[in-house]
Structures are given as C-alpha cells and as structure tokens.
Amino acid sequence: MPMRKAFLYSALLHATMVAAVVVVPYFFDIFGVDPLPVEDKQLIDVEIAGLTETTERRAPNPLPKPQPKPEAAPEPEPEETKVAALPPQPKPVDEPPPPEPVPAEAAVPETPPLPALPRAKPTPPPKEDEFESMLKDLAQELKVDTPPEDKPEPQGDFLEDLAKSLDTPDRAVEPDQPVAQMAPILGNRLTLSEEDALSRHIEPCWNVQIGARNPEELTVDIRLYMNRDGTVRRAEVVDQSKMSSDRFYRAAAEAAMRAVLNRRCQPLPIPPKKYEQLKSFVYRFDPSKMVGR
C-alpha cells in the first residue's frame, strides 16, 4: 500500500512537472499571442469616427511585407461597425421640422459685423435651412467607403524598393547579432564624451511630442545596426509587442524611428576604433524629462 501510494504520488508529481514544463509555456504562449488580436481590434475600434482603414502598417520595422497588407482581413469589419454606428444620429437631426420662429432668425439679419457671410442679408430661413442641412450632413451623410483597392501598392519602383529593403536585413543578420559581441574589453568602452556625442547628435532629429499623457511610459529603445561609415544600415523598435498593443507607444516609437532614419543626422559620430562595439547598439529615447516644462 505504501508502495502504491508512493507510486501514485510519484505519478502525480511527474504529471505536475510535465504539466509545468509543457503547459506553462503554452500558457505564456497564449499570453504572448493573445494581445495581438486584441490590439488589432483596439486599433480598429479606436479609428471609428467613420473611418475605414485601408492599410495599417503591421510590421513596424522597415521591412515592407506588402502582400499581406492589402488583403488584411479585418478591414471589412470596421466598415460595418462604422456604418452601423452612424444611423442612430440622423434621427434627431432629421426630425427638426421647418425652422421655427426662433430668435436666432430675427437676429441674423441685424448682424453688421459679418460682412464675410454672403448669406447674412437674405431672409433668415434659408440660412437656418442651410444650417440644418449641414447638421444633417454631419450626422448622416458622411458615409465610409470601401477601402480603395484600386491602387495596390506594388507599382513602379516599388519592386526596387522591396528588393532594396529585403536586401538590407540579409546583410545585417549574420554578423550583427548583439550576442555576437559579448564581452568587449574594458579599454574599448565608449568614453563619456563619445556617448554624449552620440546622444547629442541625434537630438535635433528627434521630434518629441511634449504634452503627451504618461510620458514616463513612452521611453523607446531602438536597436541600430550600423555601417562602418556611421550610416544606419537598419533600425528596429526593441519592444515590438508594446508597439502593437499601445497606440501611444507606437506613436512614440515611430517618432524615435524617424529620428534614427533621418539622414540629416547621419553619419553618426562613431569612432573608427570603436566600430566593433557600436556595430549594433541601442538608443534609448526618454521623453519624460521634457514634458510640460
């Protein structure tokens, strides 16, 4: 009996271990994967206001994968939600019967300081009508159209662009893994002034959105892969998942990307002897000290 019991425990605990090893990763997988669809929806939801999204950039790094974009399935949904969302409004707007004798109408003709309005003098009613119809337009007539399919991206020099951009990462990939450059010798470290030079050099190209909400959450790390001459071969946002889940972060990350991709701030001041350490490095853009000064 004790044997059996021991066996049982053993089996049970084994099972637990297996579960821990097998299930837990799945669990985290689920966590890792889940955000994406949710974010997508969020993005679409957020875009309401009668907007139809034709193409949203899915891949935030400059690796255009044009094929998936145009066909992106989620698009039809937003349209319908939006179109459905609009009708409720028109009702209140439509109802208003012919303009009533409101003070407003009496008021209109006697407005001397309104020379710019050509319809200031004519009888009040037409003006009211126009106003009505404007409101109607606002609420009801503005309809969202289907995504413009007629101008697919692949055209003209696009293929060249694609080839170019596909080309770049390839070169970048093998030698530049950050792991590859572990353990640099102490003497090869950047001096403070070299760090400062790198930091200062990019400042003019970084457009900071001051006044953004929760700036302390908008710190963005960008990993750069450099050419020997100090030009940027490739750049990527390190935290891709936040990029796709938080539209404020995405805006901040894109601003940081624009800074490092802006050729006006290249070449970066990379000391020739320090290229090995700076083949790939991270710029951390932190707007929190600039906000609301």
Next chain:
Amino acid sequence: MGIGRLLFDYLVLPAVRVLIIGAFALAVTSAGARAEIRIDVTRGNIDPMPVAISDFFSIEPGTENIGVELSAVIAADLDRSGLFAPIDRRAFIQSTESLQARPRFSDWRVINAQALVSGSVRYEADGRLRVEFRLWDVFAEVQMAGFAYKTPANNWRRVAHIIADAVYKRITGEEGYFDSRIVYIAETGPHTKRIKRLAIMDHDGANHKFLTDGSALVLTPRFSPTRQEITYLSYFNDTPRVYLFDINNGRQEMLGAFEGMTFAPRFSPDGNSVIMSYAKDGDSDIWIMDLRTRRARQITFDPSIDTSPSFSPDGRQITFNSDRGGTQQLYVMNADGSDVRRISFGEGRYATPVWSPRGDLIAFTKFFGGRFFIGVMRPDGTSERLLTESFLDEAPTWSPNGRVLIYFRQTPTDSSGGGGITKLYSVDLTGYNLREIKTPTDASDPAWSPLNR
C-alpha cells in the same frame, strides 16, 4: 522514505536546479546586455513635425478646386495644432498625379518632409463626393493609414477636418479635435450697453452663426457631450437663470423653477444631467438636475459660496470653487458631495475649474497680484503650471482630446472708453502655441464641443 523525501526529490531539487540554470542564464544575458551599448537620449527638439500635404488629385474634371481646398483646410488644421509644420507646396517635387501611383520618397525626403498626405477626389454616380487619402511615413517608406469617405459635395470641409484628425491621431496616438465646433458669447456695442449673443462656429471659424438675437443677456454656454444642445445662463426679468438651447431647432427652455438665481451650468459626462449653482439668501450651493425627470438635488450644503462645478470625465467626481476657507479656492469632491478636499494652495484666488476630458488635469483661472492666469494642475492639486498671463484671462475650455485650451482675454479699458477688447485665444497645455481665434465680433466665454458625430 516518505512524503518528505518525495517532496524533496520532486519539488525542491528541481526548483534548485531551475534556480541554478536560471541564475546562469541570467548571468549570460546580463553579460550580453552589458555588452550592448545603450545611449540615452533625453532631449529632443520640440519643433513642429514637417509634413507635406499634397493637393488632392482630381480624378475627373470639376473637382480640381475641391482637391486644392481640401488640402488647404487639412494643412491649416495641422498647422494650428502647433505639432505639425506643413511644408510650402511650392517646394514639392513630385506631381499630385504621379503621387497617385506611389510616392517617390526620396523626392519628399529632399524637402525634409517626415510624413506625406496624398489623396484624390471624384464624384460618385449618385453625385456625392468620394475623397480618399493616404498617410505615408517618408523615412520608413510605408503607408501609415488610408481611408476613403463619401459625402455630399457641400460637406467637403468636414471631410477635411476628419482627415486632419486621422493624421493627427495616427502620428501622435491621441484623438484629434479638428472635427468640432465652438460656441461663445459674441459681444457688440459700447461697454455701457453691451449686446451679448450666443454664437457657434466650426473650430476653425468657418460656418459662423448667431444663435440668439441679443435681446437677453447670455453667459457661460456649455456644450452637451451627447446631444446638439447647449446649456447657458440668460437673464430673464433681470434674474439669471439656466437655460437649455437645442441647436437643431433653436428652441430655448428654462431649467427648473428655482426661487432665486441659478448659474454656472455644465453637463454631466453622460449628458443626462446639468450641474449648476443655485443662490438664495446670500448662500450659493451646487445642485444637480436630472434632465429626464427634471428633478433637482442639492449636493453641497456649506454656508459659503460654492460655484463653477465641473465633472470628472468618469462622472465620479466634481471639481468646484468655494470661499469656505476664507478665499476663493478649488475643491474636489465625490459626485454625491462626500469627501470634499481643497486642491489649490498657491497664492492668489482660483476660479472656473474645468476637468480635462482626458482626466489627468484640471484647468482654472487664477487671480494674483492684479493679473489673471490660465493654468492647469493635477486633480490632487500637484504640478500646478501657469500657461498664460495678462490683464484679464478667463474661462478656459478644453479641446475634446484634452490637449488644447481656449479662453478669452480682455485688454484694459482706457479713460476715453477705448480698449476693453475681448478675444478668444487658444494655447497648448504645454504653454506653447498661443494663438488668437478670429471671430467676427468681440468674443468671450468660449465652450468647445465634443467631436462631431
């Protein structure tokens, strides 16, 4: 052997192993992380972002003007925000027509555009206008957004505002505010016999219209967050009363039959109630009226003057000003009147608190040392910042996205009766980008609408 041993074998040992492996992995990765150099950038430029807004390409004859005007309105909106700097179109290299195929990004980089707006316009078979636009990231060479709209031709301005909002939102992450309107008090006539009328216009000043005739004095209009309604103060038989105004049909209605004065009205965030001050026998308290039942309820009971109530966007709290502490200061309380706490402690007097639609700040008017200021502070009273200062700055109102404030500014009157000019101004909540908002007459008491729907 027993359960203890088993537990040790199956729980403790593996745990220790995991710890060791984990520590090793950590050591490896942190060594890797230390190897990768990180440069901190904590300063950037706060110049507006250069954007190129191309004319919208006219796909068929007859829409050329609309295409040009669309892009002009979009550019003006973005420029006014202070966050974007539209590039002079005379610098553009690529034609609007060839842009329809695909931008030549190098052409736009040359003129320092960071983003590019392109678009087209044509008539549908049903006579409506079809406007299409795309937003491009010039450096990353990708499309950031693309939408198409159909609308009656005379509604093109609104489409332009909606496109500007879409660009603003995609690039900043925040909702835009261009597709919105402003009500204000239009003032004419001599200071001794001032005529004040309710007026409304698009946020950019277009489609201006007077809503009342000036026979009764009107003050402090506020937009409903949910309906085409305005609540405001009007004098009836020399007694100030809170009224409702229906923008759709011009109907006015007095709210409630109070004995005494009601003033400083404002809608609740759900649009179903109006919160206001009710003064009787020298005591002013805050009341709330349910617009569906027309029943009013008293919220504050202090013998002091409580006024200018404003809800937090979640409807749970109310900020107001009161002289219960001796001088006029700002307070916050729960929506049922409980837990009143003072939040302003700076020198001077504080008035007209308005809770930001984004929830993070309260804007106010401050009077100190003979000057007026518009400022913002957090709802707990910290981080007070003064944005503007003049002889008389008053009555801030928030843009729908909580980024921008509009208020009015009055110049001093001189001995000959001149001066005393009253105009609307806008300022970013960072204190940048102060601008006058053009109105046909003198203007005061502005109120920003929510985004149009």
